[in-house]
Amino acid sequence: MEREDPLAFVRDQLRRQRALRNMSQEEFGRRANYSASTVSAVETGTRSLDLPYAKRADEILDSGGLLESLLKSAQGDGEPPWLKPYLEAERNARQLRCFEPLLVPGLLQTENYARAVMRSVDVRSESEVEQYVASRMERQEILKREDPPQFIGVIDESVLRRRDAIMGEQLAHLLRMAELPHVHLNVVPLTAGLHVGLCGPLVLVRLVDGTWVGHLDDQLGGSPVGAEEGLATLLARWEAVRSAALPEGLSVALIKEIESQHGPQ
Structure with missing residues (x-):
């Protein structure tokens, strides 16, 4: 239907x-x-x-x-039902930890990048694409509010080196976001080789009361992780990918180097 x-x-x-x-x-x-x-x-x-x-x-x-x-x-x-538990946690987050091996994290995407990602699912109508893009842009307001959560993003270098026309704008946006005191970016360099993060993206949310909520994406959607054993696994894997990443200063320098290869924006 x-x-x-x-x-x-x-x-x-x-x-x-x-x-x-x-x-x-x-x-x-x-x-x-x-x-x-x-x-x-x-x-x-x-x-x-x-x-x-x-x-x-x-x-x-x-x-x-x-x-x-x-x-x-x-x-x-219009948000898919599987995403709503995570969105509720995101709105009440004190800290967000996000690892992405394939895409720029959603909260750091430009409108053009988000639109390109949404259009990659070719069964979506244009109105659905625009609906999802608008929702994603609205979600990003969490990082601009008066009392924002701390955001720690770890991105695989391969994400930054995609040669799409929109990447220059996206990289410049990442650099602007990295200037915010509550936003921290780390890049896992290609020289790190194989690492556990390549098994897939993960998000961890620490709520006001100190509890954690996890979220995993896959080709069919995504699922929240709240069980103690699952959260322990995700926290361990987060530490592994964070340790494989460059320090924050070197990560920002690498983003600047890659961004410079796209010419002036």
């Missing part, structure tokens, strides 16, 4: 609110400073419906923030 687009209801309400005010797409577009073709594309789902558009629509239609609220709810509801 085809998966229902969680944004379809929001688009339906957008059309309904406009119709209730006897406003054509042309008139709405004129007031909102959008072309009629853009308005049509948003309402039919061929162009993504984002928060700035929803906020402007609420202003024009005097809908009291309804569309913005519905859109935020749809974005939250």
Whole structure:
């Protein structure tokens, strides 16, 4: 069965609110400073419906923030069920430990990088891709809040050396994030050879009360780890990959060296 687009209801309400005010797409577009073709594309789902558009629509239609609220709810509801336990832990984290052998950690991804990752799953519609990207960008706010968690990211060097066109921008973003006092990056160099981290990514979250929550990703999704034995294994493997990584200063220097090979951004 085809998966229902969680944004379809929001688009339906957008059309309904406009119709209730006897406003054509042309008139709405004129007031909102959008072309009629853009308005049509948003309402039919061929162009993504984002928060700035929803906020402007609420202003024009005097809908009291309804569309913005519905859109935020749809974005939250669109998260896969297997990810929600981790997201709840992430929101309440005091420390985040993340190892990635294949990708830049999600909380450090640029919008363009996240979009490319989401599009690599070719069964996703464009609206699903944009929904996931928006959710990921919203999650990153945790690192910008007044009292952010400490973030320690360990990345395999091979991740940084992928030659995609978006990598220059992504590397520059990593360097900016590394300047934040609560963000720490370590790179496992290619010279480390085989190491236990190549068995797969892992995330460990320390909550306010000192307890730990783990999370593992795979091709089918992901799963939380809360059992004592599983957490002990993940903590041990974290120490192993962290010990294989370069110190923070040398890691940042390596990122700068690789970033310089992409030319000016």
